[in-house]
Amino acid sequence: MWRSPFLVRFLTLCLRILVPDRCPVCGRGGVAPLEPFCRGCYEELMRIKQKRKRRCLRCGTVLVSEGRQGCLNCLNQRWYLDGLFVYGSYDGILRRAVQVIKFEDGFRVARGISEIVDLSDIPAVDLVVPVPLSKRRLLRRGFNQSLLLAEGISRRLGVTTAVEMLLKVRENPPQSLLEGCRRLNNPRGAYLWVSGETAAERILLVDDVLTTGATLNECARVLKSVGAGEVYGFVLARSDGGV
Numbered sequence: 001m002w003r004s005p006f007l008v009r010f011l012t013l014c015l016r017i018l019v020p021d022r023c024p025v026c027g028r029g030g031v032a033p034l035e036p037f038c039r040g041c042y043e044e045l046m047r048i049k050q051k052r053k054r055r056c057l058r059c060g061t062v063l064v065s066e067g068r069q070g071c072l073n074c075l076n077q078r079w080y081l082d083g084l085f086v087y088g089s090y091d092g093i094l095r096r097a098v099q100v101i102k103f104e105d106g107f108r109v110a111r112g113i114s115e116i117v118d119l120s121d122i123p124a125v126d127l128v129v130p131v132p133l134s135k136r137r138l139l140r141r142g143f144n145q146s147l148l149l150a151e152g153i154s155r156r157l158g159v160t161t162a163v164e165m166l167l168k169v170r171e172n173p174p175q176s177l178l179e180g181c182r183r184l185n186n187p188r189g190a191y192l193w194v195s196g197e198t199a200a201e202r203i204l205l206v207d208d209v210l211t212t213g214a215t216l217n218e219c220a221r222v223l224k225s226v227g228a229g230e231v232y233g234f235v236l237a238r239s240d241g242g243v
C-alpha cells in the first residue's frame with residue numbers, strides 16, 4: 001500500500017501535540033529521562049552499550065575467535081575503510097527506532113539516539129560525512145536519516161558535518177537483493193564528492209543501517225581519491241541476520 005511519508009509525519013506531529021508525552025518508539029507515555037524516549041526505551045537503548053559484540057573492523061560481522069581484527073571474508077577484499085564502529089544489531093528496539101527515524105519521527109528520534117550511542121572507540125576526526133541518499137529517495141522521504149544522525153554525532157565530537165558534499169549520483173539495487181561478490185561491487189560509481197575542496201584528513205562516515213559494508217567502503221574509496229587520509233565508519237545498526 002502506498003503511503004505518503006509527509007502524511008505519516010504530519011499525523012505523528014498532530015498526535016504529539018495532542019499527546020505530548022508519548023514515546024515515539026513504544027507509543028507509551030511516561031517521564032522521559034532523555035527526550036523523546038520513555039524510561040523503558042531509554043534504558044533499553046543504553047543497555048545496547050553493555051551488550052556490544054566484537055566485530056570485524058571492515059564489514060562489521062560478529063567475530064567469534066579472539067585476537068582477530070577482521071573476518072575471513074574480508075581478507076581478500078580491497079578495503080578503504082580504516083575502521084568500522086557498530087552500535088548494535090538491527091533487531092529489537094534498535095530496529096524499531098530506525099523504522100521510526102525513517103518513517104515517523106526522524107528528527108526527534110535521530111537527535112535522541114545520537115546522544116545515546118557510544119562514541120568512545122572512535123578516533124579523532126576532522127569531519128563527519130553522512131552517507132547520502134539519491135535525489136529520488138531524498139525527495140520521497142523528505143530528509144536523509146543519516147544526516148540527522150551525523151549532525152548529532154558531529155555535535156558531540158565537536159566537528160563539522162559535511163552537508164551535500166558527498167552525493168549519491170546513481171541508484172543501485174538494494175544490497176539485500178544481491179548475493180556474494182555482486183554486493184561488494186554494487187555501489188561502485190554511485191557516489192561523488194562535489195565540494196570544490198579536497199576532503200578532510202580524517203573523516204567519519206555515518207549511516208543508519210549496514211548490510212555488508214560495501215556502501216561505506218565505496219564512500220571511503222571516493223573520499224580517499226579526493227585527499228582523505230583516514231576514513232572510519234559509524235553505523236547505528238548492523239543487519240546480522242544477512243537481511
Ligand SMILES: [Zn+2]
Pocket residue numbers: 023024025026027028037038039040041042
Ligand atoms: Zn518507549
Ligand SMILES: [Zn+2]
Pocket residue numbers: 056057058059060061070071072073074
Ligand atoms: Zn569482515
